[in-house]
Amino acid sequence: MNNTLIINEKDNIAVCLAGNDTIPAGHKIALRDIAQGDFVIKYGQIIGRATQDIKAGEWVHTHNLRSHLDEDVAYSYHFQAKTFPATRQSFRGFARKGRRAGIRNEIYIIPSVGCVNNVCLRLAKEAQALISGSLDGIFALTHPFGCSQLGQDQENIKHLLSAIAQNPNASFVLFVGLGCENNGLDGIKECLADLPNEHIAYLNCQDVADEHEAGMAILKDFAVRAAALERVDVDLSQLCIGLKCGGSDGYSGLTANPLVGRVCDRVVSAGGSAILTEVPEMFGAEQLLMDKCATQAVFERYKAMIVDFKQSYIAQGFPVYENPSPGNKKGGITTLEEKSLGCVEKAGSTAIVDVLDYGQLVSKQGVSALNAPGNDLIAATALAASGCQVVLFTTGRGTPFSTFVPTMKIATNTPLAQKKSGWIDFDAYPMDEDALFDLLLRTASGEYRCKSEDVREIAFYKTGVTL
Numbered sequence: 001m002n003n004t005l006i007i008n009e010k011d012n013i014a015v016c017l018a019g020n021d022t023i024p025a026g027h028k029i030a031l032r033d034i035a036q037g038d039f040v041i042k043y044g045q046i047i048g049r050a051t052q053d054i055k056a057g058e059w060v061h062t063h064n065l066r067s068h069l070d071e072d073v074a075y076s077y078h079f080q081a082k083t084f085p086a087t088r089q090s091f092r093g094f095a096r097k098g099r100r101a102g103i104r105n106e107i108y109i110i111p112s113v114g115c116v117n118n119v120c121l122r123l124a125k126e127a128q129a130l131i132s133g134s135l136d137g138i139f140a141l142t143h144p145f146g147c148s149q150l151g152q153d154q155e156n157i158k159h160l161l162s163a164i165a166q167n168p169n170a171s172f173v174l175f176v177g178l179g180c181e182n183n184g185l186d187g188i189k190e191c192l193a194d195l196p197n198e199h200i201a202y203l204n205c206q207d208v209a210d211e212h213e214a215g216m217a218i219l220k221d222f223a224v225r226a227a228a229l230e231r232v233d234v235d236l237s238q239l240c241i242g243l244k245c246g247g248s249d250g251y252s253g254l255t256a257n258p259l260v261g262r263v264c265d266r267v268v269s270a271g272g273s274a275i276l277t278e279v280p281e282m283f284g285a286e287q288l289l290m291d292k293c294a295t296q297a298v299f300e301r302y303k304a305m306i307v308d309f310k311q312s313y314i315a316q317g318f319p320v321y322e323n324p325s326p327g328n329k330k331g332g333i334t335t336l337e338e339k340s341l342g343c344v345e346k347a348g349s350t351a352i353v354d355v356l357d358y359g360q361l362v363s364k365q366g367v368s369a370l371n372a373p374g375n376d377l378i379a380a381t382a383l384a385a386s387g388c389q390v391v392l393f394t395t396g397r398g399t400p401f402s403t404f405v406p407t408m409k410i411a412t413n414t415p416l417a418q419k420k421s422g423w424i425d426f427d428a429y430p431m432d433e434d435a436l437f438d439l440l441l442r443t444a445s446g447e448y449r450c451k452s453e454d455v456r457e458i459a460f461y462k463t464g465v466t467l
Contacts, residue, residue: 015251076287089236105136112177112185113178130220145460246376246397249397254342266437275356380393389406
């Protein structure tokens with residue numbers, strides 16, 4: 001068939017690279033007759049069962065295909081990851097004491113509670129006049145929480161904000177509290193007691209007569225010190241990249257995600273780190289990731305993360321496999337296993353060396369799996385909070401958002417890259433691995449700023465009660 005792609009010799013469908021009157025671009029076409037109840041195969045893996053007879057040449061999508069996932073699936077471990085020759089590479093970054101090198105020189109203003117958001121925003125606005133020298137920016141990372149949360153939610157917010165303060169891109173951090181909130185500054189200080197904290201200051205608004213004057217005094221000192229910092233040659237082993245996709249389409253598993261996976265392998269081979277999250281978007285491909293776990297112990301922790309996440313859905317009465325989204329389906333993705341098989345391509349072929357809890361800092365060289373949901377802003381925030389200096393974000397639909405570290409938008413297809421050039425940093429359709437790796441190094445060295453870097457947003461994974 002012309003203008004179609006067969007991904008694996010086992011497949012009984014192909015992907016239409018150019019749409020026609022009956023099948024949109026990026027969608028699936030049957031290579032041969034598929035009987036009702038038979039498996040539909042893509043990537044050499046089952047992506048669902050046919051709900052009716054499908055003739056060769058017909059469109060395969062939601063009208064004739066459903067998920068085959070089983071909530072009670074049993075998992076096993078058979079190590080199958082690849083190894084790559086060790087390499088050396090460097091970038092120009094900001095050296096940090098006790099932390100990885102930063103790729104940006106920024107000051108964060110972090111509210112412990114949403115009640116002081118306006119204080120933080122006012123401080124950040126006036127502090128823009130302080131930016132000079134190598135200081136890249138001063139940002140208020142506002143949010144609506146920090147009080148009236150209970151149990152795990154309260155712990156999650158405290159630990160995530162504390163982890164954000166450890167991100168290597170932050171030269172200095174000012175925590176602003178109110179004084180009567182659940183998530184008080186004392187708890188944050190305790191959380192940070194055993195971590196580098198010489199770059200952190202605290203301001204409780206109820207303790208001072210003029211919180212703006214007190215905050216500006218701290219920021220003026222920070223700005224002078226940050227402006228004097230200089231970039232130096234840094235080994236690529238200091239870099240940690242976040243792996244995220246959002247607004248996927250039929251090209252995601254063919255272009256952008258595999259391309260990011262190859263770049264991930266290059267970063268790891270140079271001693272660097274990468275973090276993969278979006279646990280619900282591993283469902284259907286989790287066994288492939290389990291077989292990449294470096295040890296039996298890592299496999300057991302990864303399996304527990306998957307099972308616990310599924311159980312949390314079931315306990316709240318929601319289906320485990322309620323995915324993909326309307327935008328995904330419009331782009332050609334039919335079932336969750338199809339989406340997941342393309343999604344996990346971002347992790348490349350190297351071993352998974354660790355499993356991180358939500359808010360836990362990365363500590364090992366290689367690929368780590370992080371416990372967080374698939375929501376774009378929540379997942380990207382979690383990646384950056386765990387220590388990623390940059391997030392590689394693949395998309396087939398496009399999005400303007402950014403978390404609090406550079407969020408590089410990588411388009412799965414050329415029409416999107418051209419249409420939304422104000423959002424998209426890189427067109428993955430030509431599959432130019434060297435070009436993407438070079439852009440990553442230039443971004444890390446401050447030579448390239450991602451299109452969305454003026455945006456700084458954070459969001460929490462909230463699972464419990466708000467009073």
